Amino acid sequence: MIKFLRSFLLLDLLEGLWVTFRHQSPSQIETEQYPSERPAVSERYRGAPRLNVHPETQETLCISCNLCAVACPENLIVVGSVRNPETKRKDLVTFTYDLSRCMFCGLCEDACPVDALELTQDFEIASYTREGLIWDRQALEEGPRPTQYRQ
Numbered sequence: 001m002i003k004f005l006r007s008f009l010l011l012d013l014l015e016g017l018w019v020t021f022r023h024q025s026p027s028q029i030e031t032e033q034y035p036s037e038r039p040a041v042s043e044r045y046r047g048a049p050r051l052n053v054h055p056e057t058q059e060t061l062c063i064s065c066n067l068c069a070v071a072c073p074e075n076l077i078v079v080g081s082v083r084n085p086e087t088k089r090k091d092l093v094t095f096t097y098d099l100s101r102c103m104f105c106g107l108c109e110d111a112c113p114v115d116a117l118e119l120t121q122d123f124e125i126a127s128y129t130r131e132g133l134i135w136d137r138q139a140l141e142e143g144p145r146p147t148q149y150r151q
């Protein structure tokens with residue numbers, strides 16, 4: 001009988017509406033004003049990759065050891081290098097990172113012995129195409145170009 005009366009008098013509906021109206025005060029609104037206010041992401045958040053360069057010389061920190069590519073379970077990193085006959089070291093030529101397949105596990109970052117590869121807190125990595133998610137060395141060092149978003 002009580003159940004019938006509750007349904008007949010729409011008590012459940014009214015209770016629901018009351019909960020909604022109770023939270024109409026602006027102080028209770030949780031809407032984030034993105035993009036004018038950027039949300040704070042967790043300290044351990046792993047987002048857009050970056051290939052670090054030396055702050056003074058602007059030379060890449062990457063020593064082309066290929067460890068990040070080997071550590072990646074998705075095989076999405078391709079490191080291209082040439083052996084320098086003078087220094088006998090490998091010089092980085094190309095670096096490709098396919099973000100569309102990345103699961104941001106951080107294994108590549110952990111494998112890098114010189115902290116050249118870093119997953120930053122930048123989460124704005126959307127692209128209209130899959131090709132726009134394939135970042136080359138320039139995009140990794142300087143950030144993605146606007147054309148990458150428009151492709």
Ligand code: SF4
Pocket residue numbers: 071072073074075076077101102103104105106107108109
């Ligand atoms: S974060 Fe994980 S999936 Fe993405 S490139 Fe690094 S190792 Fe590969």
Ligand code: SF4
Pocket residue numbers: 061062063064065066067068069079111112113114115116117
């Ligand atoms: S592990 Fe680090 S140093 Fe080695 S190729 Fe990758 S980014 Fe470069």
